[in-house]
Amino acid sequence: MRNLIKFFIKNSFIFLFLLLEFFAFWMLVINNNYQSSSYFNSSNYLVGNFYSSISNIGYYFNLKDVNRQLADENARLQSESIESYIKIYGKIFQIKDTSYLQSYSYSTAKVVNNTTNKRQNYITLDKGKLNAIEPEMGVICPEGVVGIVKNVSNQFSSVMSVLHDKNKMSAKIKKSGYFGSLVWNGNNYREAQLIDIPNHVKLVVGDTVVTSGFSSIFPENILIGTIKEFELPEGNNFYDITIEFSVDYKKLSHVYIIKSLLKEEKQRLEQTSQETKE
Amino acid sequence: MIRNYFTYLFMFILLVMTQSLLLNNIEFGGFINPYLYILLILALPFETNENLLLIIAFFLGLSIDIFNSTLGIHTSATVFMAFCRKYILKIISPRDRYDFDAKPNIQYMGVSWYMIYSIILTLCHHLFLFYVETFSFSQFFSTLARVLLSSVFTLILILISQLFNYNPNVRK
Structure with a gap:
């Protein structure tokens, strides 16, 4: 026993090293598997507040761009609003139409921290549990898709960006309606890959890629980007497509968080039909 | 002696702040x-x-990780680097051991010694960091390119930081 203790004391350096490394890897694995249970990330109170006070300074430099974006957005919404349409057919045109049911609601948030240079990029927003933000909500900005909320604390939320190597998003080609999966290989923050598009689809460089709306995290037809280049590898049934994002993720400052009002109903239905099949 | 502790504590805070507020936004x-x-x-x-060094490295990496929300990646790499430092110092020690009041900087140890010392340890850290981050060897060469390019920029910054406390009038 004494020899054993002596042995440990003599080699304390190596054992301490192994212990600390073991601890570090343990954190790494836990953090990857259970994103929601992790507390030590930038959505925690201290770090979140710190980042938000620092980023307040940076906002003044972006104001010009933000104003332009908001003005563009307003103009687009104005042109889509019911007042800007004239009545052509029919006698009754109700604005509050009961045949429509609102299925998504939006709230705004400010980006307080953002990275684009890692393989797994996260964005921190200044809205959290107190603002009724929950995990699995979609996040978009006026120019396109941004990501999905992963963790929330009381006042902050941490968003898994589209620029994340485990991110897989259902996307479709707007013109033809064929859908595939959007993945990011971690190399360039302006480009992503669209996979699972079969080889008989006709593609043109510049085609618009939008969200498919299948996951009910994002509404349908939210812009993702445009096709930059594509090729058909020999002996393969699917295209290799490179997409250029419509959003410059380095300039992100104001975003919208999407709450899907019908998601639970849809998931419950899908689950029951799966269970009855088994 | 107490003053020394405060110097290093101040350096710890300054480096964590610089890294998370400034350098994490720099991307070439x-x-x-x-x-x-x-x-x-x-x-x-x-x-x-040497045990204290490992523990300092652990907390340094942990604070960087908390700011980056990459829990464990920087911690493991920094602990590994502190582990290597002991053996690197042994290998590249001058013939008659280190002087009592010498410190590992350009001022005391000279440019060539410091270059070797910092290049080896930076590579240790960055290799470990980027391969743990990718967690596979499937993109071996693209990761290696990131390691080398990032190391170059880290080393440039380390050498610039050495100039801050370089005093040519004090001869060793």
Whole structure:
């Protein structure tokens, strides 16, 4: 026993090293598997507040761009609003139409921290549990898709960006309606890959890629980007497509968080039909 | 002696702040990112207790991780670097051991010694960091390119930081 203790004391350096490394890897694995249970990330109170006070300074430099974006957005919404349409057919045109049911609601948030240079990029927003933000909500900005909320604390939320190597998003080609999966290989923050598009689809460089709306995290037809280049590898049934994002993720400052009002109903239905099949 | 502790504590805070507020926003070509915070491990005095060094490295990496929400990645790499430092110092020690009042910086040890010392340890750290981050060897060469390019930028920053406390009038 004494020899054993002596042995440990003599080699304390190596054992301490192994212990600390073991601890570090343990954190790494836990953090990857259970994103929601992790507390030590930038959505925690201290770090979140710190980042938000620092980023307040940076906002003044972006104001010009933000104003332009908001003005563009307003103009687009104005042109889509019911007042800007004239009545052509029919006698009754109700604005509050009961045949429509609102299925998504939006709230705004400010980006307080953002990275684009890692393989797994996260964005921190200044809205959290107190603002009724929950995990699995979609996040978009006026120019396109941004990501999905992963963790929330009381006042902050941490968003898994589209620029994340485990991110897989259902996307479709707007013109033809064929859908595939959007993945990011971690190399360039302006480009992503669209996979699972079969080889008989006709593609043109510049085609618009939008969200498919299948996951009910994002509404349908939210812009993702445009096709930059594509090729058909020999002996393969699917295209290799490179997409250029419509959003410059380095300039992100104001975003919208999407709450899907019908998601639970849809998931419950899908689950029951799966269970009855088994 | 107490003053020394405060110097290093101040350096710890300054480096963590610089790294998370300034350097994490610097990206050359989209993914090359300098990691200056390892300067603390390079700068701690020769006679630092080796176990204490590991623990300092652990907390340094942990604070960087908390700011980056990459829990465990920087911690493991920094601890590994502190582990290597002991053996690197042994290998590249001058013929008659380290002087009592010498510190591991350009001022005391000279440019060539410091270059070797910092290049080896930076590579140790960055290799470990980027391969743990990718967690596979499937993109071996693209990861290696990131390691080398990031190391170059980290080293440039480390050498610039050495000029801050370089005093040509004090001859060793």
